Amino acid sequence: MMTNQTSEFILLGLSDLKYSQVPLSLLILFVYVSTLAGNLLIISLVVSDSRLQTPMYFFLGNLSALDIFTSSVSSIHLLFDIFRRSWLILYSSCIAQVFFFFCFGVTEAFLLAVMSYDRYVAICHPLHYTTMINIQLCIRLASGVWVIGSVCSSVHTICMLRLSFCGSTTIPGLFCELYQLIQLACSDTSLNYLLLYLHMVCFAVAVFLITFLSYVYVFKTILRIKMKDGKLKAFSTCSSHLTVVSIFYGTGVFNYVRPKNKGFLEARMVSAVYAILTPFLNPAIYSLRNNEIKGAFYRGLARVGFRP
Template identity: 65%
Template structure:
């Protein structure tokens, strides 16, 4: 290992194993990025323009779409450019910026999914009390609190990262810069960084996970008590889309961060592609296919557009 120093550039491994497919992969990722932007923007426009969709559930769904757009912009656009040009170098300042914004948006998405699961719990388990327990004003306050809280936490992590030094050269075995990787690659004392990171994971990450899990335990217990088949199907349809998104988010997150990367770097990077590029595309598709209100709103919007032409 070389001398410990403050570097101006890192070497980003990315998908350098697939040099012969460089241009097709770059175009594919760019196409997925454009589709992600289109899908999530369409969902946001439908919710904003249709008064019937301006409910707490769709408010948080818009938050989720905004987060997916930001995450995809950070990861997919940068990755597509790097693959196309063959450039494996990333500026230190760019790397730290990626760490901050990616950490902010991913941690915020974790909280948004947890709040959405609680919203579904109230809607299914306490339907008569839903309007009194969940209001748009409360949702705005919760969403604002979640965005601000995670901004402060991720800014703190990023500032602590600035004090670290790295060996020359430093090769990052991933598609983009992540906080976990920089802590592992640093040659400095990372005890403070690790303490802050794992304290946040335990206090916030596990709390969100268990609240989401507990919400669905009560949701399924309530659904099983419904005797009418139509009622049970309607109750399930109100949470199936969100459950699918939660499953994809947690499944890819656990694999991405807890599988033995030292044994299979390529598998980890391929999973990162799914985690950061395909998931933001899948979220609006899942909600659109499973949600009759969104499909009806889209149909009405297309009808209005066609009538004006």
């Protein structure tokens, strides 16, 4: 087995954008801080407001935690590199980024599928919702998706450790991604590509089908509701989640299915949208489109003496 022949990589980041580094770094910093504030606000509301301690918002709290972790993996090292004017990243740090980013991505995909099933039961079987979805089941499902994400990422990361990097060590991105490192390796990568393809077929397709079929039945049920107010109320309970799912899959597919011969600038823009902008948008979507979240926020303000 070949051994690794480099101890560090050059992470392209924003190093070649001489005149745009300062405004772009300030923009990334603003988005990252806003992501932290928005998702921490949702987590605090879910924990502190008794009206939000339901399965739907339990899963939303997990989603907010994932958004914080994903944004931190992709943003902190990039901002640190800009601050210290160095674009080197240690091999161990790069592998850690690959592990955590892949882990959080897989976990979020499964979590969105679980949330879709939760909306399916709430809309299609409302009378049995409390018996089918309870807090014990929610904890088991949430724990399960975190375990699946960790196991999948561990397998890919362990297989990554067997690769040798003896040629170009410049990573054309904002952070270390699994596919980019496989492309840079100078040893046999057939096992790595095989695992990626199996992952796409076995897990990504399955998760997508669960999400897609759940909403097929949800929309069929909504269309059968005769009262207009009933339709609007039913749709409002899942519109935020449907928007988040659309953004997640839309940016993910565009990031990993697009042609790989595109320029470095386009590749970094796509990665930024997928890894930095999407976690920023999720809390805004839930805050603007969900009346219960807004109600909990106003009740929280009232508790501290501020009445909007």
